[in-house]
Amino acid sequence: MKCGTVAVVGRANAGKSTLINVLVGEKISIVSPKPQTTRDNVIGILNRQDYQVVFVDTPGVYASTTLLGSGMEKMGESVAKDVDLVLFVLDIHAGVNEKDLELLNRYIKKGYKIILALTKIDIMPKENIMESLVSFSNYTVEEIVPISARKGKNVKELINCILKNLPQGEKIYSDDVISDKSEKFMVGEIMREKILLKYDKEIPHGIAVVVNEFTQRETGVYYINLDIVCEKANHKAIIIGKGGKKLKEVVSFARADMEKFLGTRVFLETFVKVKEDWRNSKNLLTEFGYKKNI
Numbered sequence: 401m402k403c404g405t406v407a408v409v410g411r412a413n414a415g416k417s418t419l420i421n422v423l424v425g426e427k428i429s430i431v432s433p434k435p436q437t438t439r440d441n442v443i444g445i446l447n448r449q450d451y452q453v454v455f456v457d458t459p460g461v462y463a464s465t466t467l468l469g470s471g472m473e474k475m476g477e478s479v480a481k482d483v484d485l486v487l488f489v490l491d492i493h494a495g496v497n498e499k500d501l502e503l504l505n506r507y508i509k510k511g512y513k514i515i516l517a518l519t520k521i522d523i524m525p526k527e528n529i530m531e532s533l534v535s536f537s538n539y540t541v542e543e544i545v546p547i548s549a550r551k552g553k554n555v556k557e558l559i560n561c562i563l564k565n566l567p568q569g570e571k572i573y574s575d576d577v578i579s580d581k582s583e584k585f586m587v588g589e590i591m592r593e594k595i596l597l598k599y600d601k602e603i604p605h606g607i608a609v610v611v612n613e614f615t616q617r618e619t620g621v622y623y624i625n626l627d628i629v630c631e632k633a634n635h636k637a638i639i640i641g642k643g644g645k646k647l648k649e650v651v652s653f654a655r656a657d658m659e660k661f662l663g664t665r666v667f668l669e670t671f672v673k674v675k676e677d678w679r680n681s682k683n684l685l686t687e688f689g690y691k692k693n694i
């Protein structure tokens with residue numbers, strides 16, 4: 401049976417996490433229009449009777465000046481060394497960008513087996529799709545697949561191309577596992593996702609979410625207590641908003657999604673804390689679970 405591991409790599413905001421969620425059919429990784437949404441490698445497993453594909457989502461490459469950001473940049477390339485196949489996701493809707501080519505060439509030079517997914521074709525003129533495909537024809541990749549993760553276009557074709565390029569073997573994970581991350585991790589990520597969606601400028605990037613308590617009471621209700629950590633005192637005021645209105649709105653948005661994810665009611669308590677410049681502090685990065693970034 402076909403079984404193997406696939407690193408999903410590319411530039412920030414390309415659509416890697418959206419694609420993994422569609423491929424696996426579950427919310428594995430959070431998604432937002434802001435670059436560097438994904439901060440950690442997240443495993444999503446596509447399980448079928450006759451095959452298993454283990455996808456590893458990676459943080460996208462983006463010019464970043466913090467210790468957190470520079471660590472994230474290296475994660476894709478370090479995962480690529482240990483997998484059977486690299487799925488390079490490239491946002492093609494606005495044409496080919498030099499930086500995409502530079503990164504793709506870096507992977508090609510390493511000699512990895514690569515499938516190139518040209519994504520977001522739902523928001524580009526049809527006649528440009530063919531042109532884009534042709535422009536990659538002399539790149540050394542196994543396959544080039546134009547897709548739309550948002551509309552599910554060509555996703556089946558992409559899975560077939562992936563399977564064609566995976567080895568025969570035994571399943572790595574048991575059938576009931578779909579991710580390597582805990583529910584507690586996902587709950588923190590859901591909070592971060594809503595902050596990414598609801599705040600602008602530098603605020604979302606300077607946020608860490610620390611889940612202090614995640615317990616299910618006898619009634620079935622989850623009790624979740626978390627800290628929203630920001631890096632400046634004036635950010636805290638913006639996050640909370642006038643009379644606490646903005647925070648209340650974001651927390652209730654997050655709670656609704658946590659309830660959907662956990663399939664039961666959630667009691668959510670949040671505190672906003674300030675930790676100056678935490679993205680450049682080795683100790684705080686470790687404390688907040690970003691050990692791999694140092």
Ligand SMILES: Nc1nc2c(ncn2[C@@H]2O[C@H](COP(=O)(O)OP(=O)(O)OP(=O)(O)O)[C@@H](O)[C@H]2O)c(=O)[nH]1
Pocket residue numbers: 410411412413414415416417418419430431432433434435436437438439458459460461519520521522523547548549550551
């Ligand atoms: N129109 C369209 N938008 C998409 C598609 N796939 C992803 N997006 C959007 O692109 C944005 C970025 O998506 P993500 O999946 O978070 O991108 P990513 O590559 O994981 O980004 P990082 O984690 O920051 O590296 C989001 O607003 C998505 O909704 C697609 O197929 N079509």
Ligand SMILES: [Mg+2]
Pocket residue numbers: 416417418429430431437438457458459460
């Ligand atoms: Mg992502």
